[in-house]
Each structure stands twice: as structure tokens, then as C-alpha cells.
Amino acid sequence: MKIPRKKFQATVPSVAMGDIAFNLLIFFVILARAQDDSHIKWEPASTPKVEQVKSIGVSVVVDIDSKLYLNGQEIGESQLSAAIEKLLGNAPAGKRSVLLKVHRNTTALRFEPVIEAVSQAGGDLVHILEEKSLQPKK
């Protein structure tokens, strides 16, 4: 008489799947955040009239401590023009927008060379500003 062997059911434990997926996603979120500029501290200047602008590839930020960033990465003033030119490549006119986010109290000594660098790279300058509120900021 043959005694049939007991069959074991092999299943993949799915309890840890949630944690694995969560950790993977956190990893990719942090990786993505390092490439944008949402972690940089700056306050926009205000103006009475603003228009909505599409955020395209290149953004330049001068933060509260007058540090310069290109697409979220700190960069030197002397390298800025070449780096923007490289990012813009052969993009046609109208698609060469460079978003310029300058902290409202930054002085001309810091922001004018940045504007010059964008202009030198052939970028279309877009100042990111906020609409003027009734109570002026001090």
C-alpha cells in the first residue's frame, strides 16, 4: 500500500509587502525631492500684476542666505550660464523659459549677475512673484 506524501502549500508571505512598498516609495520620493527646489527657503517679491507660468525644466533660486541653486542643486555664479545653456540645449524659442526665484531682500550685487547669466545662456527670464496683497510686507 502506498502512503501518499503530504503536500505542503508554499505561499509567499504577504505581510511585509506593504512595508517594502512603502519604504521603496519613500526612497524614490526623497530622491525626487533632491532634484526640485521645494526644500529651498525664499520669499517672493510682490507685484500688482502676475500671470500664471508653466514650470518648465530650468529653475534658478537665490535663497534667504543668498545661496544660488540651479534645479535644486547648489551652484557657483561662474558656472551658472554654461549649466543653463546645457540644460536648455537646442530648445526652440518659447520653450527656453528659466524660472527665477529670488528672495525679496536679496541685493543687486547678488541677483544682477544671475539675471545676466540667464540672459547670456539665451534663456527667457520669468520672475516668480506673488500678487501684491493690500497690506505691504515689512
Next chain:
Amino acid sequence: MKLRRNNNFLIEPASAATGDIAFNLIVFFLVCASTQPDSGRKQILPRSENQQQKQTEQIQNLEVSLDRNSVSINTEKIPLTDFPSRIKRKLQGKAKPEDRIVVVKSTKDVPYHHWIAITGAIEDGGGIITLQLEEERSIQVP
């Protein structure tokens, strides 16, 4: 003799979908974070390479000088509140783009919010902004 029924079943919530739920939640928050609309103002500046060629022409253009708290048009100091109307008047009747060029000179300590207010007024008045920057020169001292 009473037989006790075993009612202590281990109730475990289905964990297979946890990954999907976490994924959907994070995608939702990511999308929310990335769709913050930017608002601002476009500014057309002539490429700085061409500025040197036009330097001789710029002499006759309007010149706006900016200090930390003040502004002047062709060395005449103007109250900040009057500036938009004054620059508009000066640019009136100038049809050619080359006549509407306004050279903006700023001292080192001009804050960005002041610069934006003045350049905005120039553009609203129909002017084309050109920046005049001080060049850095290194001098060797013997």
C-alpha cells in the same frame, strides 16, 4: 461532560492590499505637491553679448538709476509713487523699439523687491529694459 467550542480564531486583516494603499496615498500627495502653480512675470532682456555693440546707441536712451530707496530718471530724482506715470510719459510717442530702451543702473544694495517694482513700471509703460552692470576688473598692484 460539556465540550467547549473553540471560538478563539485569529482574525487578521488582509494585508495584501496594504502596498497598493500606501502607493496610492503617496502618489496622491506627490501629485498635490507638484501641481503648485507658479505665478510671475516674463521679462525680455537683450542678450548681454549684444549690449556692447549697442553701447554707443544707449547714450541717448532713458537712464533709470536705482538706489536702495530712491529712483531717478536721467539723474532727476523722482518720488516712488510718481515713477510709473513719469516713465510712461517719457516713453509716450516712441514707436521704435530701439527708442524705448531704458537702461537700468542699480547700486549694489538695491533690494530685489524694489528692483522688481521699478522694472515692472518701466515694462508697463512700454519700455524695454537693459541692465548696465559694473564690470569686475582685477588690477595687479606691483
